[in-house]
Amino acid sequence: MTHRAVTAASQRASRPHPLVVLVRALVVALLAAAAVLGVALAFAPPPAVAATSVPIEAAEPGAASVAWPETARAAGYAVVGVDGAAEAWGSDEAHPMASITKLVTVLVVLDAHPIEGDDRGAEITLGRPDLVALGEALADNAPIAPVYDGMVVTQRDLMEWALVDSAGNAAWSLANWGFGSIDAFLDASAAWAERHGLEQTSLADPIGLSARSVSSAADLTRIGLLAVADPVVLATLQLEEVAIPGIGIAPSTNRILGEGFVDGGKTGTLKVWGRNLFVTAERVVDGEPRRIVAVVMGTIAADETDEAMLTLLDSLWDDFQRRTIVPAGTVVAEFRAPWGATTTASTLSDLDADVFGAQQPTATAEAGAVEPGAPRSEVGQASLTDHDGETSSTPVRADGMLAAPDLAWRLTHPVDVVGWYFD
The missing domain is CATH 3.40.710.10 (DD-peptidase/beta-lactamase superfamily)
Structure with a gap:
């Protein structure tokens, strides 16, 4: 059996080059960072989505039925x-x-x-x-x-x-x-x-x-x-x-x-x-x-x-009558997330008012933000004030759950997703 003598030169020859060590370390660090980033992107909490008002489509007004005096000027x-x-x-x-x-x-x-x-x-x-x-x-x-x-x-x-x-x-x-x-x-x-x-x-x-x-x-x-x-x-x-x-x-x-x-x-x-x-x-x-x-x-x-x-x-x-001005189910707000998810919010009940003829009181609505992935819930209210100053209101509820962003969107929009941690 032949034994190779171990010398200082042979030991130096068996060590990896420092550049290789550096590259290996960088690769490991990048992989670790990528893993951390991936986890961060996958689990970043998406922000609540603010409401955008939708013009209220009120019911068609009636018309005053007037018996004008044909014999008058x-x-x-x-x-x-x-x-x-x-x-x-x-x-x-x-x-x-x-x-x-x-x-x-x-x-x-x-x-x-x-x-x-x-x-x-x-x-x-x-x-x-x-x-x-x-x-x-x-x-x-x-x-x-x-x-x-x-x-x-x-x-x-x-x-x-x-x-x-x-x-x-x-x-x-x-x-x-x-x-x-x-x-x-x-x-x-x-x-x-x-x-x-x-x-x-x-x-x-x-x-x-x-x-x-x-x-x-x-x-x-x-x-x-x-x-x-x-x-x-x-x-x-x-x-x-x-x-x-x-x-x-x-x-x-x-x-x-x-x-x-x-x-x-x-x-x-x-x-x-x-x-x-x-x-x-x-x-x-x-x-x-x-x-x-x-x-x-x-x-x-x-x-x-x-x-x-x-x-x-x-x-x-x-021509004096109580009329439904805003029917239940009228869409008053919508929510559009940056990742493409959408939903709307609608009135839960009718809004009625005392009116005369074609008079049409103006209804208003306020809606807050919606959390992605949360069950649908009440997000605001719609109100209507008639000519007597009487105000009626009804809750406004989200019509569906606003879907959270999927992993593919998160991974292709890293800057946006990381920014969620700082919002």
């Missing part, structure tokens, strides 16, 4: 407290208001000299100009309230005589007192109309005997809303009669007061134009009081005017 209505629940029909031009002008006169004067509660307002001493106005009203065959020089009345007396009995001289005296002259009153009425956006309303006198005291059906419904919003004006329009010195008890000129839920109004007649009628009516619908203002313009006979108004009002009450 124009008409209009508005529902108190319901934005957008107003409509005009027929001629959209400005026409003579006749004695409805007196209602505008009262509103303009009250704007400058308001009355609160049951107060009768300022005391007014009538003089020579008021007697002249009385004579002019008599000459025009207009209703009057007898007055005399030095007579002391209240602001509310003149309002009641003007609105209930339609006394022309009462409206003239009220306007003249309120602003010091009729010219100043007319300037104030123009500013008042402009401030309220009444572009087709213009006064040439405070009584309505002038055919140049005009408004449109659309403007008069807005004026009606202003009238019923003032408790003093509404209470005056609702009076069935008024006591006038020298005459006695004068009934309201509104012949349908008390019929068809009509509880207030103002008439107007002018030979060169015809008849106008403004009314307000209140009725309890589904347990809630609902108030409407309406106007009919340019009719001929009084009976025809009254019938047209009552028919118009009667057609409107059925």
Whole structure:
């Protein structure tokens, strides 16, 4: 047997080169790092996915079923407290208001000299100009309230005589007192109309005997809303009669007061134009009081005017209804993960609201983030506020589980996945 002698040189020859050792070490380190990275990528917790709002597809609105008065030249209505629940029909031009002008006169004067509660307002001493106005009203065959020089009345007396009995001289005296002259009153009425956006309303006198005291059906419904919003004006329009010195008890000129839920109004007649009628009516619908203002313009006979108004009002009450605005199952949010998984969230129950005609309350929804892989659950709520200010809501629930990213996506998007550890 032959033995090879072990020498220092032979030992050096059997050792691996340092570069080989380094390469081997790097390979081992890389393999270890790859293993660690692989584990990290495979088990990195995916982030929650935020919701993206989806426009709510509300149910189709209804339409107001209105029996417009075919014998009139124009008409209009508005529902108190319901934005957008107003409509005009027929001629959209400005026409003579006749004695409805007196209602505008009262509103303009009250704007400058308001009355609160049951107060009768300022005391007014009538003089020579008021007697002249009385004579002019008599000459025009207009209703009057007898007055005399030095007579002391209240602001509310003149309002009641003007609105209930339609006394022309009462409206003239009220306007003249309120602003010091009729010219100043007319300037104030123009500013008042402009401030309220009444572009087709213009006064040439405070009584309505002038055919140049005009408004449109659309403007008069807005004026009606202003009238019923003032408790003093509404209470005056609702009076069935008024006591006038020298005459006695004068009934309201509104012949349908008390019929068809009509509880207030103002008439107007002018030979060169015809008849106008403004009314307000209140009725309890589904347990809630609902108030409407309406106007009919340019009719001929009084009976025809009254019938047209009552028919118009009667057609409107059925347009108050409780309707489903957002049905259950309406998608209000979606979730889109970077790895391609998607799901949506929907309402759990119907959202209903009290509406009028085509009115469509706006629904809103809020949804939080969804955790990938978690069971579907409630993620927010949807809400709806009707015109009464009543808010209803329903939970919003995810429609399915949002799938977590698979291993293939994780391994091909390492930068994204590692970043999850630092979010």
